[in-house]
Amino acid sequence: MRRGPLREGTFRSRLHEPRTAVVLGRWLGAAVLLCFLTGLLSHVLQQPPGWVAGLLPSRPVNGYRVTQGLHVISGTAAIPLLGAKLWTVYPRLFEWPPARSVAHLLERLGIAVLVAAMLLELFTGLLNTVQWYPWPFPFRQTHFWLGWLATGGLLVHVGAKAPLIAAHWRRVRPELAGRRAFLGVVAASVAAVTVTTAGQTVPWLRALDLFAPRRPDIGPQGLPVNRTAAQAGTTTVPADWRLQVDGPHPYSLSLHELAELPQYEHDLPISCVEGWSASARWSGVRLRDLLDRAGAPADATVRVTSLEADGPYRVMDMPAGYARDPLTLLALRVNGEVLAADHGFPARIVAPNRPGVLQTKWVQRMEVL
Template sequence: MRRGPRREGAFRSRLHEPRTAVVIGRWLGAAVLVCFLTGLASHLLQDPPTWLRDRLPPRPVQGYRITQGLHVISGIAAIPLLGAKLWTVYPQLFAWPPVRSVRHALERLGIAVLVAAMLLEVFTGLLNTVQWYPWPFPFRQTHFWLAWAATGGLLLHIAAKGPEIAEHWRRPVPPLAGRRAFLGAVTASVAAVTLTTAGQTVPWLRRLDLLAPRRPDIGPQGLPVNRTAVQAGTTAVPADWRLTVVGPRPYTLGLAELAALPQVEAELPIACVEGWSASARWSGVRVRDLLDRAGAPADARVRFTSLEADGPYRVMEMPAAYARDGLTLLALRVNGEVLDADHGYPARVIAPNRPGVLQTKWVVRMEVL
């Protein structure tokens, strides 16, 4: 007989039972599926494999804003769901004997890996939304592979528990007392964290944006920034700044010469991996016009280089589909004003359906590839 606080009969709540676990598990599974698929879309847009690089579409214009917004919203919603799910099943940790067979041992090991991967995934993702990285490993690559581990472990767990899930899928008669109140409390928790954070990407929820790390309407020229000119070391733009365009017919342009070219205005979102996004009116020169002047082939990729001295996105490559899109600009102004230093003065890239880290600021060079 086990003794102490975890002895037989110590868990008195009747809600530590399969039906409650199945209901919470359905909600958690839906959140994880949305989070995984939208996260995969974000990863492929930000760091595409070679075979996909030139096939990525610049439309829909709001594509990345929607998918990354859903990614962060579903990831935050998964936190209270994961807590409720673990509370429902945690007495199983103290089952006796702890291992009944080799199969049972493997099942428990798989659950341990699944729980560890899920906890790491949601909490490192949450800290990423505030750009806090108190760990020695690279966030983006670790987050990507943890997503595969967590999702794969979840699918294996569902397969192993399939018969039990099927048995408790439908509502029992009579219902268990207290279950409806518990599920209502979980629903209210999910709604609360969603409504108070989703406003950083959903405009009509902005008034409720109490807990999100960003207000998309606060910042220089009405837009937030992740990396300032001070952080990038670009506060002192050379007085003789010129844009260098390298191609079959290379040339350079000063700021006044760029401003004298035909200007195009487009309303485009700036959307960042942390989950915030905001639309603005950008105006500047079409990238495809600059490429045509350089004699670039229609299928050429373009490499942009920033004035930044260093940084992982100082150099950015853009596929031809984006470079040739009529909405892709080398922007000189935003919301009717000359770009603020924090928004990339004297010139920056803005393109549809692109992660914010690829909207290169402080551009000094374009190279036809």
Template sequence: MRRGPLREGAFTSPLHEPRTAVVLGRWLGAALLVCFLTGLTSHLLQDPPGWLAPHLPARPVNGYRVTQGLHVISGIAAIPLLGAKLWTVYPRLFEWPPVRSVAHALERLGIAVLVAAMLLELFTGLLNTLQWYPWPFPFRQTHFWVGWLATGGLLLHVAAKAPLIAAHWRRVRPGLAQRRAFLGAVTASVGVVTLTTAGQTVPWLRAFDLFAPRRPDLGPQGLPINRTAAAAGTSTAPADWQLTVTGPRPYRLTMAELLTLPQVTAELPIACVEGWSASAHWTGVRLRDLLDRAGADADARVRVTSLEADGPYRIMEMPATYARDPLTLLALRVNGQVLDPDHGYPARIIAPNRPGVLQTKWVARLEII
């Protein structure tokens, strides 16, 4: 019944077959599973439900750096894997008749939703690493829910295809030479994109960081930034700046008074949702010392308010597990230098195992809750 390039027998490559699809599906499934679990971790650390917030751990120190780095690395690796997988199975889009039964129609509809969700998830995630949002919907919420849709669709697809997957799971002997060459090329492409982008979070791959949007050693005082002081309207701190701390015993401190308090230096990473991270030596006053001075209870939360006039993270709340951690600082210096305005002068929060957007810059107020 069909004519032209989509006629029966038009797809002559021997690689459009189940074994190749199963092998690629295993690799793609592993990448998407890592991407989903680490993305879920990032979402819960950044925007936890109320019941979970008091139980978020401040350790390991590099926890968010590792999980978010893996999230972006596995997401980028999934792009060539998804392309190869779709190329292997796309002739099935043109099978004839297009619908044989209600069950077949539902299966095809499910595959269409799965493919669309995966493409949208990887496309928006990749552009997020560039901080480019050419769409009208909010990225973080959309990315979160489409991730659930893609993962659920993937699990249903695996369940529906389980007999076919089982039949072609083991190595077929003798192997198809074209298959080995094709899978080798896919492996090489995944290796190249990983090697040339993972350096933005993996220090020992930094020399190969050719295509990642960030280098972790470039920026003011040798650290990258996402939001500049100019963008936040905080390029010049008020001449009469004081830190306001509210609680049972409220008080204010000038910069000179802050500098007379015990200063602590800690090596902590800045790790951002876009996948880049960098470590630095931060010096300042332990947050718990400031809270104790205000008479805070041991389980009190802290609301931190920035000098910036607007922005989704102008106000940040910190659970007691972070606020009481000895490594959580109100930082005044980085790498031995007074904070650059782009890094939060006059003061900023730095805490272990926290997303970068919650490491509030240009701090003006600490409120004990």
């Protein structure tokens, strides 16, 4: 029944062998585990469970920039590694007969689930970096659960293959002809996709940022944006706009009144889930000063509502650890200029160590919970 390209003897390369697979598996496993752990952290920061929300730290300032940058970098690096790994082992995918026993059938089904989950996880993650979603299911929830499925499947697979892995873990002499060259090509491919995309978050690689979907220095006022004012329906701000602050002592302020309050300047990054980040000089009013004026308790969570009519992050809750940080601003200016509409005019939130989707733009109301 095996005919054409699947017939016996088709796969002639000597590199379809366990030692090559084990070496590639080590590299791929490291990339997947790093990608999984940093992705899990990103998920918690974006949508923290209630018992975690008050424990999330606002420092280090560049924490999310580093972890989410590593998430996208390791996920991108895993793509050529997975391709090389599958090339090394794919003759085993066409073993005949397909199942020699119930245990063998379960092992092959597990491998099928693992491969499918890995391919779909990396494919959806790659398209998310360019904000293209050609599927009917929600990306974030699907990507989260696929991450668990792929990582769990990988750990089960390693456990099932532990004896084989142990037998081929160490280098053997003499070296198989062509193995070192093949692994060198794979390593060079990983290095190439890394250095030509990581510049969207790693400043000293910016000159090599050839294929990343973002340049951190291109956009309105020298900063990129994901959601524009036109997309959010906030290109025109009401002439009578006032910031409403609700708490024990509610009040409201016009833009002119906000500008007359003590102003602070801080260098803070905008770090987005798609993997890009950019630092800027933000200036505005400290959030803690606005909360103190409203009589907010020191441990109060703050709910921030945007002018935009809809959107998954139109309403954002900020735990006290962020709201009380002296670096957290209701920003009115960036790099010495009044905020452009795309950057959140008349006012936006900028806080340390937070995902960009939670740096609410076009702020209309703050409510002490």
